[in-house]
Amino acid sequence: MSFQLVGPYVEAFAQRNPGSTAFMKRGSDHRIQRVFVCPSFANDVLMCVRPVISIDGAHTRSEWKGTLYLATVKSAGDDLYPVAFAITVDGEDFQGWLWFLQQLKASAPNLIAEHFRRDCSYKLFTFMLSDRCKGLNNALGNVFPANHNCYCAVHIRRNVESNHGKKFxxxxxxxxxxxxxxxxxxxxxxxxxxxxxxxxxxxDIDANRWMDSAWLEDEKLPPRYGPRYGFRNSNISESTNNLVGDARNGNWLDAIDGILIKMSLHITKSQAEYEGKDGVVGSMLGLDTKRWEKCVGCRVYASGNDGETYSVYQKVGGELEEEALLKVRPVDCVCDCGKWQAIGAPCVHGMAYFRHQMKWRLEDVLDPVVVIGGYSL
Known part of the structure; x- marks a missing residue:
């Protein structure tokens, strides 16, 4: 009986939530093959979060077999936002991933659009993958050829532990x-x-998929590809699976309803938490302030003839009070230390440029995705 209600439920959701994408697809035997849901608010959410989207698949645990596909983002305040999901009879293979990603792209065009805030340090979303599934990789290359994708460093470490020993x-x-x-x-x-x-x-694994140092070696990465904002693992996916875990235990109708309830509750909670507030999300303010204060003793000088490269001298301690010399190119969000490229926010040397050369305040430097005003969804 529950499968007979999936169609009317999905249709009613789409009608009552204008702008949402929600539909069901049947096979030649008229049985349900696939269901896809992307609420209308999802595309707007993409403008207010760190530009990394986690893609993962998991099997339902009930007698009603299926594969659950999830796309999730995370705010600067560490709030999880599942933006789209699907349940299909496919396995986690190329065809299943291809179909899901095609629907995701059509429903959330901001994934491939340059950010409307020109002062943001990124252009396109980076995809974080929980594993190096060949089907998922090939599907991403077909649907999102301009977006970068990264592998979970924790999975790589676990594979090394299992096959070569924990000591490595x-x-x-x-x-x-x-x-x-x-x-x-x-x-x-x-x-x-x-x-x-x-x-x-x-x-054998492409360094630019999991090593932060790749941002120093591969000139194609900045600024064409967005940074990972410090994400090195698939904790987003694992946390989302825990969030919607109960929904995987029931039939498809219960799963769809349960996931949508969780999504709505998270949006409502974030709106209530940040309503009437301004400034920087608390969880990020400490990190930014630490880098800002650490750059106090740095010296900054223009270098080269292009007017865009600056030398930053930073004291590294010791009895001789030695200084380290690094060069930054703020116009490209690049520093010799590599951290600006990897985390998507000014490193200590970038902060030094803004503080000493530009005479900016800390709030002038912050990326819009860490400002509470971005949560007015």
Whole structure:
């Protein structure tokens, strides 16, 4: 009986929520094959979150078998927003992913649009994948060829642990996080000497899919591809699966209804939490303030003839009060340290440029996605 109600439910949802995409597809035997839902608010949500979207699939756990596809984003305040989902009879294969991503692209065009706020440091959304599923990778290349996609560093580390030993896990974690090219080379040399198998595994994976240092080596990454905003794993997907976990236990109708309720509750909660407030989301303010204060002792000078490159001298401590020299190009959101490119926000040296050269205040530097005003959905 529940399957007979899926069609009327989806149709009623679309009618009562103008602008939403919600439909059901039947097979030649008239049985339900696929259901896709993307509420009308989802496309607007994409303008108010960090530009990383997590894509994941999971199987339903009830006798009514199916695959649940989810697309989720995360705000600066760490609020989860599932923006679209589907339930299909497909497995997690190329055809299933291709269909889901095609519907997602049609329903949420902001995924491939340049951000309407020109002062944002990114252009297009980056896709974070929970695993390196070949079907998903190929489908993304077909549907979102201009968007960058990254792999979960935790999954890569776990694979190394399982196949080559736990003692190499810390090396893999360090490889994913470092923005120092000398440190990256040293870590790879160390890994090659101790475990040639683990070395081959990690070097066979495109560095620009999981290593922060890739933003220094691959000139194609900035500014064409948006940064990962510090995301190195698929915690968004895992948290979303926990959020909608109960919905996977019932029939398709219960699953659709349960997920939509969770989505609506999260939007309502965020609106209530930030209503009437202004300024920077609390969870991000501490990180930004720390970098802002750390740049106090830096010295900034224009360098080169292009008028866009600046040298930043930063004290690195020690009895001799040595200084490190790094160069920044604010127009491209690039620094020699690599952190500006990787996290999508000014590093200490970028902050030094804005503070000492431009005489800006901290609030002038902040990306719009961390300002509470962006939550007025």
């Amino acid at each position: 896990a810390s090396t893999v974690t360090a490889l994913s996080q470092t923005t120092s090219l000398p440190e990256k080379r040293a870590l790879l040399t160390q890994l090659q000497q101790k475990s040639p198998g683990a070395y081959k595994y990690v070097t």
